[in-house]
Amino acid sequence: MTVAAEGSVLVLTNRLDATADSVVSWLNDRGVPVFRCDTAEFPQELTLSATLKDGWNGVLDNGVRRLDLSDVRAVYYRRPEEFRLPGGMSEAERRFAAAQSRAGFLGVVASLPCLWINHPAREQQANYKPWQLRAAEELGLNPPRSIVTNDPVSGRKFAADVGAPIITKSLGSPVDTVVVEPDEFDDSVRLCAHLFQEWVDKAHEVRLTVVGSRFFAVEIHAGSDAARVDWRTDYGSLTYRPTVVPEAVRLRVKAFMRQFQLTFGAFDFVVTPEGAWRFLEVNANGQWHWIEQETGMPIARSIAELLEKGTANGSR
Numbered sequence: 001m002t003v004a005a006e007g008s009v010l011v012l013t014n015r016l017d018a019t020a021d022s023v024v025s026w027l028n029d030r031g032v033p034v035f036r037c038d039t040a041e042f043p044q045e046l047t048l049s050a051t052l053k054d055g056w057n058g059v060l061d062n063g064v065r066r067l068d069l070s071d072v073r074a075v076y077y078r079r080p081e082e083f084r085l086p087g088g089m090s091e092a093e094r095r096f097a098a099a100q101s102r103a104g105f106l107g108v109v110a111s112l113p114c115l116w117i118n119h120p121a122r123e124q125q126a127n128y129k130p131w132q133l134r135a136a137e138e139l140g141l142n143p144p145r146s147i148v149t150n151d152p153v154s155g156r157k158f159a160a161d162v163g164a165p166i167i168t169k170s171l172g173s174p175v176d177t178v179v180v181e182p183d184e185f186d187d188s189v190r191l192c193a194h195l196f197q198e199w200v201d202k203a204h205e206v207r208l209t210v211v212g213s214r215f216f217a218v219e220i221h222a223g224s225d226a227a228r229v230d231w232r233t234d235y236g237s238l239t240y241r242p243t244v245v246p247e248a249v250r251l252r253v254k255a256f257m258r259q260f261q262l263t264f265g266a267f268d269f270v271v272t273p274e275g276a277w278r279f280l281e282v283n284a285n286g287q288w289h290w291i292e293q294e295t296g297m298p299i300a301r302s303i304a305e306l307l308e309k310g311t312a313n314g315s316r
Contacts (some may be wrong), residue, residue, distance in 0.1 A: 008033040008067055009307045010060075012109070013078035014040065019289040019300075020078045026304035035060065035067040040081040042105050043097075050108045058108075069108070073310035074115040076303070077123070078285065115310045117211075117263045117303060118284050126260040126284040129171050129195060133281075135259055139252045141279035144197040152185040155196055159185075165199035167229070177230040200270045200278055205231060206243060208267040209288045210257060211302040215250060216288075218295055219243045219271070240294045249277045256282070263306070 009032055013020040020036075027034050037046055037060065050058035050069060060067040083101045085094055110120060118126075126132060136143045147158040148171070159166045159182035169177040171193055179199065209216040222228040223237030231238055245253070249269075257265060266286025270278045292299045 007073045007310075008035050008071055009074050009076060009310075010067060010072050010109070010112075011036040011076045011078065012039065012080045013076070014038050014081045017079050019287065020076065022289060022292075022300040023076060023303050023307070026301050027307065030304065030308055032304070032308045035065060037062055038080050039101075039105060040084045042083055042101055044084060044086060048105055048108060055113070056108045056111055069112060072112050072114050074117070074307040075109070075112060075119075076117050076307055077120055115263065115307065117307065118265075119261070122261045123284040126262055126265070126282060129281060132256075132260075133279075135256055136279040139255050139259075141249070141252050141256070142276070143279045144200050146195060146197045148193055148195050150190050150193050152187060152189040155185040155189055155194065156182045158196060162198045166196050167199050168194060168196050171195050174232075176233050179229060201272055202228075202270040203273045203275070204271055205280075206267075206269040206271055206277070207291060208245060208253065208269060209286075209291060209297075209299055210253060210262075210265045210267065211299060212263060212306045213254075214302050215245050215253075216291070216297045216299055216302075217243050217245045218291055218297070235290075240291070242295055242297065246277060260284070264303070 009027055011020055011024060011034055013036070015038060024034055024036060041062065042048065045062060047061040047063075048058070049061075050056040055070075057070050059069065083098050083105075085097050085101075089097065106120065116122070130146075130148050133143050133146055145158075145162055147155065149155050149158075166180050166182065167177050168180050169175070180196070204222070205220045207218055207220055219241040220231050221239045221241070222231050222234070223239065224234045227234040227237045253265075253267060257263075262284055264284065266283045266288060268280040268282070270280060272278065288299050291297060
């Protein structure tokens with residue numbers, strides 16, 4: 001059994017995460033010790049032992065390598081999966097064990113006073129779309145006019161007040177953006193919260209990937225009607241062009257990152273025919289690997305360099 005050296009980077013993600021693979025490859029090339037694991041491996045394949053004394057001290061052990069929790073310089077929190085629990089448990093037992101595992105494992109790891117990309121608590125806050133839209137509005141990032149409602153009457157009134165096409169998009173799990181007609185706002189709207197927004201005319205869109213203080217912005221040009229509504233529906237029609245972020249937008253994005261205490265963010269903007277940048281959303285754990293492949297932007301290397309450097313929320 002080998003022991004991870006002092007100053008390891010802890011990578012929390014699933015085993016098939018090719019995006020994390022590219023970052024780990026850069027860390028390996030730079031000689032940075034990496035301990036990679038998935039929350040799904042706990043408690044059956046991964047052991048945690050932590051004692052409270054001047055913080056949580058102890059180890060993670062996967063049977064092959066051990067990680068000293070006091071020697072973690074940074075954590076890359078990517079796409080970990082749910083805890084895999086033993087078979088034969090009742091539903092009540094599974095719920096209890098999962099809650100205990102989440103509170104215990106993530107509670108200890110989340111307390112580590114080091115650089116996080118991104119801390120799960122900060123990520124969760126930032127990914128509440130109504131919260132991020134309010135922050136964007138306050139900071140002058142000019143998001144679309146929006147309503148969150150489960151009242152079809154309020155939805156129809158909003159559409160009438162806007163006087164322009166209306167789109168709806170998911171507030172949680174990813175669902176394609178679609179253009180909707182106000183007369184479609186029936187009683188099904190009452191079943192959950194809905195986000196409706198004005199349609200913003202666009203020359204193109206921009207995906208802005210922020211890694212620490214580095215900005216990687218690329219224009220996304222849609223080549224089909226479906227992609228013009230939501231470019232995620234037709235990747236094959238897209239073309240990409242690196243672009244420069246206007247200084248006013250850059251300053252406001254930096255303020256947004258500070259407000260939510262983010263180290264990484266994948267921002268989406270519409271650029272109007274007049275050239276104005278309008279905020280759509282940010283994904284605090286958004287995908288970026290395909291952007292790097294399409295443009296050659298050194299995003300993986302930049303993430304690896306930031307993890308290698310680490311910073312202190314506490315002692316480091």
